[in-house]
Amino acid sequence: MAEPLDKEQVQKLLDDSPYIGFMKLEVISMNLEEDKIVIRMPMRAEFERRRGTGQYHGGAIAALIDIAGDYALVMKVGGGVPTINFRVDFLRPATNTSLTATASTRRLGRSVAVVDVDVHDDDGKLCAVGRGTYSPNVG
């Protein structure tokens, strides 16, 4: 297993990816002991479901969940971690707000890891929850 990453290294990995960089994700906090990372996504025009509503399309929220879950592991194992699968449940519309994803690793095994992700809006309302399975390929 490689070395854990610090916050600047994680932010640089996010920025260097064309896909993630376009989403302008920001690492708010990282806690390697608690296996937790918090990532913020600002609204942008291309995320709007229907013109003029200010409401996020679910696809943007799903992508945020996948990435936050992935980076809860990347920060730990220090490199690329493929997603095996993930599930997203949409709980409330997210409108005219940024979104904050809190990803917590539930299990980091040698070949499979499971991460939970909660997505809140700026009022602290829970808008979506995700659960992903990843291939950390440690050990």
Next chain:
Amino acid sequence: MAEPLDKEQVQKLLDDSPYIGFMKLEVISMNLEEDKIVIRMPMRAEFERRRGTGQYHGGAIAALIDIAGDYALVMKVGGGVPTINFRVDFLRPATNTSLTATASTRRLGRSVAVVDVDVHDDDGKLCAVGRGTYSPNVG
């Protein structure tokens, strides 16, 4: 329940959404009797996982799956259909290719519908599969 939509109406709905419009999705075919819709997504620079690889980020594939599943229902019920949840399994990397999503409704109930989505690359290889639950609110 509203009237079913024709291909031009569905294409216009896709184009009018800022999120979906950015993805430049194209309706390839629709079959209302078989509850099936085929939607194509071309590669674009902002979908790339890591610069120079030509490989899609999973977030773009997940969004394609959510949308294709949704429109298998939208074309039938004629309006907005919220996603309750969906699951994506990534089977193979998708590199330097467009992606074609084939969405098939497995069950269209009054309050819940289930749709399966297969995503193939230009060589016909299955890259990802999705399964979504939606709120058609018919009847």
Next chain:
Amino acid sequence: MAEPLDKEQVQKLLDDSPYIGFMKLEVISMNLEEDKIVIRMPMRAEFERRRGTGQYHGGAIAALIDIAGDYALVMKVGGGVPTINFRVDFLRPATNTSLTATASTRRLGRSVAVVDVDVHDDDGKLCAVGRGTYSPNVG
């Protein structure tokens, strides 16, 4: 919406179901304010994956998750709540132990509810996690 149930009423509902009664589930605690219920399942010979291992088959754990998630809602809305779908992730084998499922409602909407379930063994190790979507049909 019907009246919430007390612990004895929930236990009686569990016992009266032929399927659940066979599993001998026991309500350990209920908290209507926190939307949380804890249910214990003892090992029995018919749950064993392979003879002589003392290890639960995943099917028994999946059923426990579905039921615990369901009863986090049943205790609240006072009646039958159909499962729309659920997902189970198996994290560690569960061997020679009873299992304790803690179900927490993440969102109780009018037509859809989402519940998370954690399953621990007698040593407090997390063996499986579940997430279910249900039709509470309230309001």
Next chain:
Amino acid sequence: MAEPLDKEQVQKLLDDSPYIGFMKLEVISMNLEEDKIVIRMPMRAEFERRRGTGQYHGGAIAALIDIAGDYALVMKVGGGVPTINFRVDFLRPATNTSLTATASTRRLGRSVAVVDVDVHDDDGKLCAVGRGTYSPNVG
């Protein structure tokens, strides 16, 4: 990778498991080329959701799905295949009927396999669909 199994070997593995043996599952057909297995589950009193209804509890259907998905791989790789996770969607109640699960492998990778399972009643109606991820540990 071990040798593929024949139908009698698979049936014996099912019967030898205390959990699966109790469910009295029967292998109806196997097709190693198409990666497909069909398994039938007869109704029994302990599967009933509520006394006198003749309706299956979802837990029994979920267990059938997990097992059918697993054995689509077991027949191929010749040994135990742990489930990583699975999802079940319930489409229609199953009442006074046996259930037939058709499991089809969508992808058999070295470390992860994905299998789809459709569950029909005796009238051929689709009652539930499942999708599971497994660890075949081949190669």
